[in-house]
Amino acid sequence: MRIGKIDIDRPVILAPMEDVTDRAFRQLCKRHGADIVYTEFISAEALRRGVEKSIRKISVADHERPVAVQIFGNTVESMVEAAAIAETFDPDYLDINFGCPVKKVAGKGAGAALLKEPEKLSAIASAVAKAVSIPVTAKTRIGWDHDSINITEIVRRLEDSGMQAVAVHGRTRSDMYKGTADWDRIAEAKSACSIPVIANGDVWTADDAVAMFARTGADGIMIGRGSIGNPFIFAQSVSLVREGVRLPAPTYRERIRVAIDHMRLSVEYKGEKHGILEMRRHYATYLKGLPGVSKVRNELVRELDPVAIVELLESFEAHCEALEREGRLTESGEYLNDHSPRLILNYQTNTNPTTI
Numbered sequence: 001m002r003i004g005k006i007d008i009d010r011p012v013i014l015a016p017m018e019d020v021t022d023r024a025f026r027q028l029c030k031r032h033g034a035d036i037v038y039t040e041f042i043s044a045e046a047l048r049r050g051v052e053k054s055i056r057k058i059s060v061a062d063h064e065r066p067v068a069v070q071i072f073g074n075t076v077e078s079m080v081e082a083a084a085i086a087e088t089f090d091p092d093y094l095d096i097n098f099g100c101p102v103k104k105v106a107g108k109g110a111g112a113a114l115l116k117e118p119e120k121l122s123a124i125a126s127a128v129a130k131a132v133s134i135p136v137t138a139k140t141r142i143g144w145d146h147d148s149i150n151i152t153e154i155v156r157r158l159e160d161s162g163m164q165a166v167a168v169h170g171r172t173r174s175d176m177y178k179g180t181a182d183w184d185r186i187a188e189a190k191s192a193c194s195i196p197v198i199a200n201g202d203v204w205t206a207d208d209a210v211a212m213f214a215r216t217g218a219d220g221i222m223i224g225r226g227s228i229g230n231p232f233i234f235a236q237s238v239s240l241v242r243e244g245v246r247l248p249a250p251t252y253r254e255r256i257r258v259a260i261d262h263m264r265l266s267v268e269y270k271g272e273k274h275g276i277l278e279m280r281r282h283y284a285t286y287l288k289g290l291p292g293v294s295k296v297r298n299e300l301v302r303e304l305d306p307v308a309i310v311e312l313l314e315s316f317e318a319h320c321e322a323l324e325r326e327g328r329l330t331e332s333g334e335y336l337n338d339h340s341p342r343l344i345l346n347y348q349t350n351t352n353p354t355t356i
């Protein structure tokens with residue numbers, strides 16, 4: 001798939017996610033194999049006004065490349081001005097959000113609301129494409145609701161407006177995140193235009209990634225929620241899609257280590273106080289299913305000192321290791337209680353069966 005100078009065979013991309021894809025998470029996903037990463041969406045209005053939070057969101061680092069900055073807005077003027085500001089932060093490309101369903105965006109005529117105003121969508125896309133010298137792409141949904149699915153018209157318009165690729169989330173605005181993404185509509189979008197199409201929606205495993213490429217014929221795929229607490233999905237998907245090689249599930253040690261890495265990056269980029277506070281909602285997803293997770297999580301969310309957090313996570317790792325030695329936890333983090341047939345099987349193979 002080619003976007004400007006970027007040329008990657010079947011890329012697996014980190015989707016833009018507000019309050020998730022900050023610099024720390026982008027870097028983490030990059031380390032774990034994401035081919036391209038996106039910033040959180042940034043309001044064109046806020047960017048124009050120089051709001052500090054938006055400036056922080058738009059700052060990208062060289063080690064994240066290729067990285068795309070995403071902006072949203074409801075007027076040609078604000079989007080053109082925001083695009084020019086965004087370009088000065090030197091992303092590899094600029095992405096326009098035409099898919100956000102939430103009230104604070106779509107309710108104000110931006111994001112997915114522009115699917116109801118195709119002329120205005122075209123006007124914004126072409127004005128932005130002309131305003132900057134970096135490539136411009138768009139991300140959208142398949143329509144406003146199920147009575148007005150217009151993704152084929154939309155992708156043709158985006159192509160005609162100079163977009164160099166389009167990411168399609170296979171849901172309508174009214175679906176929000178309900179039901180399942182319609183990959184067949186993404187396939188229709190792919191057939192309707194000749195710019196690269198990036199398929200998005202409901203990739204939770206590497207097998208889903210392979211299936212999405214096959215079903216949609218897309219040039220790239222984008223993973224959002226499936227990467228939260230699980231950046232391993234990128235290397236697993238890239239390996240299975242491009243090499244046909246299935247990587248093993250991460251071990252509990254790797255999951256604990258990634259939580260430590262994420263916390264350290266979060267502190268590095270946001271400072272100790274904010275970095276620690278923002279990490280609090282992530283521990284449970286990294287440690288999901290491990291024995292004693294709720295206890296350690298309760299301790300982690302009370303702690304403010306990064307050194308103490310690392311110690312807590314390391315002692316949780318030691319606790320898991322002890323359980324593994326006793327045959328009660330597998331390396332991949334599967335907890336075997338006393339009634340589990342797997343545990344009995346372990347005893348049968350490792351000890352004298354008569355002792356059971």
Ligand SMILES: Cc1cc2nc3c(=O)[nH]c(=O)nc-3n(C[C@H](O)[C@H](O)[C@H](O)COP(=O)(O)O)c2cc1C
Pocket residue numbers: 015016017018019020039040041070097099100139169200201202203222223224225226
């Ligand atoms: C917490 C959260 C925040 C999101 N923020 C954005 C955003 O800023 N820009 C955007 O285009 N999409 C945003 N999305 C949508 C995702 O990029 C993606 O299209 C959607 O989650 C479907 O993909 P998935 O099934 O892989 O999660 C967000 C989704 C979630 C769950």
